[in-house]
Every structure is written in structure tokens, then in C-alpha cells.
Amino acid sequence: MVVTRFAPSPTGPLHLGHAYSALTAEALARGAGGTFLLRIEDIDRSRARPEWEEQIYDDLHWLGIAWPVPVMRQSDRLQSYSEALQSLWDKGLLYPCHCSRRDIADALSAPQDGVVPAFGPDGPVYPGTCRPHAPLNGAMPLNLPLRLDMARAIRGIDLVFSEIGCGPDGQSGTITYDASHMIAEIGDVVLARRDMGTSYHLSVVCDDAAQQVTDVVRGQDLFEATAIHVLLQRLLGLKTPLYHHHRLIRDADGKRLAKRDDARAIAAYRNEGATPADIRRMVGL
Numbered sequence: 001m002v003v004t005r006f007a008p009s010p011t012g013p014l015h016l017g018h019a020y021s022a023l024t025a026e027a028l029a030r031g032a033g034g035t036f037l038l039r040i041e042d043i044d045r046s047r048a049r050p051e052w053e054e055q056i057y058d059d060l061h062w063l064g065i066a067w068p069v070p071v072m073r074q075s076d077r078l079q080s081y082s083e084a085l086q087s088l089w090d091k092g093l094l095y096p097c098h099c100s101r102r103d104i105a106d107a108l109s110a111p112q113d114g115v116v117p118a119f120g121p122d123g124p125v126y127p128g129t130c131r132p133h134a135p136l137n138g139a140m141p142l143n144l145p146l147r148l149d150m151a152r153a154i155r156g157i158d159l160v161f162s163e164i165g166c167g168p169d170g171q172s173g174t175i176t177y178d179a180s181h182m183i184a185e186i187g188d189v190v191l192a193r194r195d196m197g198t199s200y201h202l203s204v205v206c207d208d209a210a211q212q213v214t215d216v217v218r219g220q221d222l223f224e225a226t227a228i229h230v231l232l233q234r235l236l237g238l239k240t241p242l243y244h245h246h247r248l249i250r251d252a253d254g255k256r257l258a259k260r261d262d263a264r265a266i267a268a269y270r271n272e273g274a275t276p277a278d279i280r281r282m283v284g285l
Helices: 016-031 050-062 078-090 101-108 179-186 200-210 226-236 266-271 276-282
Strands: 003-006 035-040 094-096 146-148 159-163 173-177 190-192 215-219 242-246
Touching: 003 016, 003 215, 016 035, 016 215, 016 242, 016 266, 016 276, 035 050, 050 266, 078 094, 078 146, 078 190, 078 200, 078 226, 159 226, 173 226, 179 226, 190 200, 200 226, 266 276
Parallel strands: 003 035, 159 242, 215 242
Antiparallel strands: 094 146, 146 190, 159 173
């Protein structure tokens, strides 16, 4: 059975891009006689707000989208993320990082031999300042950022996934990544952030597996992150779903919409008298 999901963060109003993604995921599940799920990604407790979560429910219901209840909320799943981290720690694949953003920027400001620092899904590729020469022993540290030692993690693994949508450069079908790309273009990504106990990459992989999601529908801006997610699935013994990356809804200047674009929030259009059919038309559905 096809299972899709829409997983917004309650840190601001849903905009037209969210509407397009949710409607696309719901239509894919409905067309296959499957199930559409809603998940609330509220691991960032400093920014998540109950009123934004309620607005998510209200906007989606208004659009005519339904989902099973209760809804999965990431703030209820911290133990699951901790167990996944412990598994990776026990394999010698994680290490604590004490670098601030300024430390990383300073380390990358003078690249050796004229090499320009690469930018990956999380920004500048980490220069490896805190990376140990050998796997660490002992108890996994708590309340510290933990990075994945990419060179060790990718060893002996072939990364392959099926793209049934379209990446930003037209990628579709069978997508493969080799070790050199993962090390040089993605690097040692953070899997646990300070005071959160997890990260987007880790939690989304654990949650998709827990909800038995078969088809991940999301924007093309997350296409490059898929390699990280497939790697984590392999390391944690989880099944890799199909991926359906879709076009992004942009403003008149071609810029991707963000939650700060309140003028394009679904609630703003509703207040101006728009109908769900109007929203569908605006996003090209």
C-alpha cells in the first residue's frame, strides 16, 4: 500500500509551497488507494509554537485534506532518536563537535592549495576540525553536537535510490552517489544538535521508517539531502522508500517561498476570500 506524508514544522504559517506539497502527496496516496499521513516536525522547541500547529491543522482541513489521527509529533519521539544515535555511536561513526559557526567559517576562510570550500545540503562542508583519527570509545556524550564521520560511514556502501519525481537538474529514475561525492560534497553532517538531541536528517529517517512511508513527497530543495537519508537508512537497517521531489513554488522574482513570506500564507489568502480551488489554481494543480 502506498503511504505518503506531509511533515511541516510549526514555526510559522503554511504558504503556497506547503499547499502544493501537501496536495501533491495527498493526491498520490489517494490515486493509489493508499494513506496520506500528517507529521508535525517540532524538534526545534525554541521556535515551535502551539498556535502555528493549530493553524496547520486548520489550513489543511480547509484545503480538503484529511489524515488519520493521532498525528505523529517529533517531540514525542526523542527516545527513538537517541536509540538511533546510540547505534551509530556503537559503530564508531559519530563524534562530538565543539566548533561554532564562526569557527567553521574561519577554518574555511583560507582554503589550502586554492581549493574552494564546497557547499552541501547543510551549508559549507565541515572541514573536519573535531574529527578523531580513530573511532571513539566510551559513553556517547549528551547535549553536544554529534557529527557523522562520513568517510567511515560510507565505506563499503553503494548509495542508490529511485526518484519518481524530478531533481532540480532533471534527475529521475535510479540515482547513485559514490563515496567521493559524499565525502567532498556533503561531509560530516550534524546528526544531533545541542539541546535538541537529534537533527532533521536523523529524525526524518527514523520517522519515515516508523510510519512505513513508501513514497516521500517533498520539494526539490531537499533533493541533495536524500543521499544523507539513504545512507542513514542503510546504516540503521531501514528500508529506503521511493522519492518524489517536486518543483518549488516561487515568487515573482523566482525566489523560493519561505515562512517569512506572510503575504503568500494560506491564511492570508483565506482572509482575502480565496477558495481552496483558487489555491489549487495558484499552484498549478
